[in-house]
Amino acid sequence: MRSTSIALAVLASSSSAYASPIEALNELHSRDTLASSDPYYPSPWMDPQANGWEDAYAKAKAFVAQLTLAEKVNLTTGVGWEGEQCVGNVGSIPRLGVRTLCMQDAPVGVRFGDYVSVFTSGQTAAATWDRGLIYRRGRGIGEEHKGKGINVVLGPVAGPLGRIPEGGRNWEGFSPDPVLTGVGMAQTVTGIQDAGVVACAKHFIGNEQEHFRQVGESQGRGFNITGTLSSNIDDKTMHELYLWPFADAVRAGVGSVMCSYNQINNSHACQNSKILNNLLKDELGFQGFVMSDWQAQHSGASSAVAGLDMTMPGDTEFNTGLSYWGTNLTLAVLNGTVPQYRVDDMAIRIIASLYKTGQNPTDLPPINFDSWTKNTYGYLHAAVNSGYQQVNWHVDVRANHASIIRETAAKGTVLLKNTGSLPLNKPKFVAVIGEDAGPNPAGPNGCDNRGCDQGTLGMAWGSGTADFPYLVTPDSALQAQALKDNTRYESVLSNYQWSATQGLISQANVTAIVFANADSGEGFIDVDGNAGDRKNLTLWKNGDDLIKNVSSICPNTIVVIHSTGPVLVTDWYNNPNITAILWAGIPGQESGNSITDVLYGKTSPGRSPFTWGATRESYGTDIMYNATNGTTPQQDFSEGVFIDYRYFDKANTPLIYEFGYGLTYTTFEYSNIQVQKTNAGAYKPTTGQTIAAPTFGTVDTDLSHYLFPADVSPVWQYIYPFVNSTDPAVASKDPSYGQSPAQFLPPKATDATAQPLLRSAGKSNPGGNRQLYDVLYHVTADIKNTGSVTADEVPQLYVSLGGPDDPKVQLRDFDRIRIDPGKTATFRGTITRRDLSNWDVVQQDWVVSSYPKKVYVGQSSRKLDLVADLN
Template sequence: MLSAIAFSLLAGTAAAVTPASLQSPGFDTGIFPNTTYSGAIDPSAAAGAKFGQKSDPFYPSPWMTPGVMGWEDAYIKAKAFVSQLTLTEKINLTTGVGWEGEQCVGQVGSIPRLGFRSLCMQDSPVGVRDTDFNSVFSSGQTVAATFDRQLLYARGYAMGREHKGKGVTVQLGPVAGPIGRSPEGGRNWEGFSPDPYLTGVGIAETIKGIQDAGVIACAKHYIGNEQEHFRQVGEAEGYGWNISDAISSNLDDVTLHELYLWPFADAVRAGVGSIMCSYNQINNSYGCQNSKLLNNILKDELGFQGFVMSDWQAQHSGVSSALAGLDMTMPGDTVFNSGLSFWGTNLTLAVLNGTVPAWRVDDMAMRIMAAYFKVGLTLHEPPINFDSWTLDTYGPLHASIGANIQQVNWHVDVRGDHANLIREIGGKATVLLKNVNNTLPLSKPKFVAIIGEDAGPNLAGPNGCSDRGCDNGTLGMAWGSGTANFPYLITPDSALQAQAIADGTIYQSIFDNYATSSIQALVSQADVTAIVFVNADSGEGYINVDGNEGDRNNLTLWHSGDDLIKNVSSWCSNTIVVIHSTGPTLVTDWYDSENVTAILWAGVPGQESGNSITDVLYGKVNPAARTPFTWGPTRESYGTDLLYEPNNGNGPPQNDFLEGVFIDYRSFDKQNIKPIYEFGFGLSYTTFEYSNLVVTQVNAPKYTPTRGKTAAAPTFGSFSTNLKDYLFPSDSFPHIWQYIYPYLNSTDPNVASADPDYGEKPSQFLPPNATDGSPQPLLRAGGAPGGNPGLYDVLYTVTASIKNSGSLPGEEVPQLYLSLGGPDDPKVVLRGFDRLSIQPGQTVTFSADLQRRDLSNWDPVAQDWVVTSHTKTVYVGPSSRNLPLSQTLSN
């Protein structure tokens, strides 16, 4: 047993915790439980994942660097603040108060002495969760389809303003994990795209918007978090599976850097204040105590200056996670409402006995406070004005035990004019996949028949299912912790009916997918334009909807949607299909029917859903969106899939990412499989021509690997080593049951820790260098947020002419792809895009820069990015498989 894990108090009582309940599974050495560490995998292996793959250790945890670009003032303010803190106050910043301990889904302790209120951590990626008078925005995946940087930023800023208005400190988003390795992944909709470049732009612009609004963004879930099945042991047990540990995502160094890490590098470069580590293991080491990923790659190589926060109950150890780079534990208790914590009291004792060095806790506090000051927060922030556990005006401040009844909700309306933005995004994110003979846009059609449950309302109301854990009515939002309460939901039926009435159109709708005879009778009438609404839902693993445990069981449409389309199109020669979904669906059986005249993908659009799709169908918005993923002919054509059953006995399931970087369109290109609709595809109501590609080489400085050493780890302030100074305050102190505190219940460490081995020499339990605060060597690939600054030097500029050759004003999304030229490289990778507004007959110039990173591969031997000698070719066109312009790059 590791003595300095110590063991938490039952908060507010003198009882000690049973030691066995808090034993650590061990330090991050990449081991399976009860096996011996055998060393890291061969670093020269350029690709390939292995069953049981190991994660090699990396210590010590890097400390913040003063003077880092974008963090200069924040560091100075954080140093001044942290230098005033006592040890218990520092630990209060790092440790959550426990599940349902206060008003937000996560809060840390306050520092009343300095007038510092508790930090409030709150979901979600589409709006402020568990409150009222807030907006529900389009999903990340949906806004990615706009390929519009300005809209990505505007959405982030608007969400940030709403969180700020509710008193939130940290918005738990945006998402780059999952990136979308497999299309069935339950939470792919929360992120942006399986393409790392598009996701990188999406996450960076969203972070900038959120933090410009005065709220800390939290990029999540770091990393390899690509499925819901087996992400948590307790959750898996609830579904009948017997596993000892969470699933391990096994991937090699090249795949990590060139695919999954890419958008997190963009997040760090954008100045993100917080990153959330994930539930899963990576190479058989839990994400929140994986020293390779947290210390080596995130904090050292990427130069991350903010703080690492655990996902809720993703912390599995005390000292181990502290030394491996975790800075804040959420929600603070080991198990919800247990009153036990790996940190809190335990972390106080670990510092006092020297197992966790003082500089490590100082660095935790510094990182938290620097992120706080970086976004403009002060020591005089307004109070939290909502409560996650009730919408009532009055309720318990501590919901877990029903204590301290008072006003907890002020029902502050934070929506502003965001409905207009949400409507705009929904329209500009709708992808026109098919449009035969200019079926669309509609112009005062004679007779419109709306068919499908997805067109109408949930009969229990838009918030009738907790955390949207059902698929009833139109899909405006998927399910899980990434949700928010709808203020209203404009259904497609309500918006289209209003348009039809204004036009004098006959309008009738049927919401029952199985009312076959009624549907046939309706759509078989003369002059009918039938619009069929269908969907496919997914979400987080703690909710099971129709047998889908977060992840989708298949890629077919829900509620027999495919049969519905085939039936309607067999009876009606003008059938338009609208798909709301959390990713691609299989359209093979009906997409090429001559009676299916138009197909649109409208994603997960949020509260203005009906208005947005009406704008597109009637031409108020000329579509220009592009599909942010590939539509394959079969499930098997994607080349990846989820692990639905354990494959390692009762040990941790092993998910080997054998495909390397070849996911989505990269996989289709490698396998030479023709997709139904390729990545980046989307039609318009007008036409465009591409010409005049020009590639200009820029005289960039030579790439210089970072060298030298850090300064020694700094400490801020001093602290007593007398345990008496850390006892619970006087009897007048309001001890709250289940609340997590940093205090001790005894001056006898054996009693306080409930650990009979407390007196043993703590260093014998620690990995080499784990507590070493001496100057450390800098990594050649590091040196600044996002990595070596030379990676972001522009090497080439690319321009092309885009002409609107049609008769309508429209927008076009030219895309730049690059062939890196190596035998193990994808055929092409996205490296640039823009969304341009072009009048009929007008020609505009598309321009994009190619940075050194864009042209580089990760070298696992040199542990750095390199531009290989392989011939590299630039392509420009409207999609990943329609690239009419190309030019080889000069050396």
């Protein structure tokens, strides 16, 4: 993969000609570059001995051996947009009693479902820094999908990682730190799959902004681009930053990975053999199946040999009835373009993922909801109003998940400032100010896919949404608390009713709580000029001015921010009349109860999962908002691994609150760091070979056996694996059919021989070389609660790798520990070989450099009181 040296040189030579580094970056983004992605073939096949997959493989092998070629193709190809009840379905196998498999969006709950919960965003869950709570959130999401008859949960999210703070879908993921995101991915994958459904880690990879992710979407906004944005990422950055959390998901046994819309080094993610065959399936040893994002497939045979296993939603474009696979994949196998082992491997990966999560493909519970209607009866094939029947059984799957949501949202709220006004204790008079405290006049689900910013921000917008069963607003919850406390309570639920607000907050004894927000989401929706990505880092609807105006009058002003990432607080955070600031993220359905729990000291708050910069420019990255017509937009990730706190530390740009920062209602003292080296052996590169590519069953080459069955009535626009003629040229609509069919594919694309194992790969160990995860050091430290309140502390372990091109410090471990007043607890952290390694682009392996290394333990990335050498 290409080096960043070209991009860095262009940026360095251009910087003096521009008013800011951001302008230089935008100029860099506007040009065409020579970024390229090396070919890597053949596509690796499943390993029968892969750790954690052995039983699933054996069962899947026996099952797939029974299938005809058409049945295998049916498993790989979606039936078309709105073809059946879920956002994505593949074809069924009626002969064996296998119904269509159901894929459904999931970052905060079951999209389009009724009687489902709305969980916190992944970003808010990350702010808890609580592994167990993140697992329970994932388990709850998985249980609700399982209860609706869904087979594959489209989450969790590590792409976007959060390279750019304005990124529209950052809230769906966890954190711009790869370790915190990796923990979030692993815990969520485990939770979802323990519930009995397949998790799908997405979007793989470099999917860091919404602008220019799709050509059609961009052209609809006046940008006549010819190709989707290319994220140009060098090999070292790819491994040390963006691939890291996906490795954790693979190691946790994730059953599916979704490839993204963007290109990586000018090759579409869903046909990029470098990232799918080399990085994901070979180096990381991923054993599950790769699914395309919706309409992210751009070729047929090419994407098959490049590592794609399932195409979603199946049609080339929504509701065309055309598919790159389906009939075309059947023909490609029959004419020898795509080898049998490749389609066999697609099928076995899909079926093995079901078995791994306890799903029997011949005995799947029915799908009991419908994505396209909340009515009991509707069309099974909604795209064409065909098959009127019962499609929704209104099954309530919420269980006790409200308590998990409330706890996660509260523990994921970050207390940024507190000069003594919190926690509240039966205050005399509370005045709540701001639209963000109240309801949407159209109801919590009044905007399609939450594509608006009305009322309190409980959920951002896009495909990562779910329908609220209810939404507890901050106004309603705080009023309920006030009634219990006999507190006087009034609210003005508008950002623009200044006369009423001024009259209220000017009164004696008032505690003013101002609510403001900043929203974002997926690129197919534009809210007030924010085309998915935020167009700035300020609060929406005059929120900053509202805070300034209230605090200019009220000496006890508390600010609560709901947002999808950092906002600029520089102009007002240090005002002495602002006595407290809280970031409450994207909290989900229990929003009001959660913020009340923190404001009144019932729950300990969390820590920031990102850095709060003083200016927009201080982050060093920005959205590429413009592109030249007739081009493929080029976005060079020229900052390398230096994003968020790593960049702030390197460039010494101004910040307000650092990564990992957060206050509690007590104080803690750190002491007595101890480091114990283990007797882990030396690192040994992996050697040996794979087995040769296996095939399961035989392929019947008689084209007449693939004609559309006489007993099946075709549904318009529905994607099938069958042909309509025994003349292959007619069936394929290709007069040159059968003439040297495989010549256009790259060398080794159809190679079925045993392949050498990569030195960095794990031999039957998903996640990479097993020795990367050897623990090299145990680290302990004492933490004493020196205050008067029982509270949770979040000790954080960072390392310095010591090299001139390494970040100053990098997070490597953490915990969340509850400590009583006057008591001392012991933090126990570990440092693995991977934690101390760099990616060597020459050896193509992880290496521990000779530079001196240190370990730090403290309360945030900038408050690291304890330090020790690693010898």
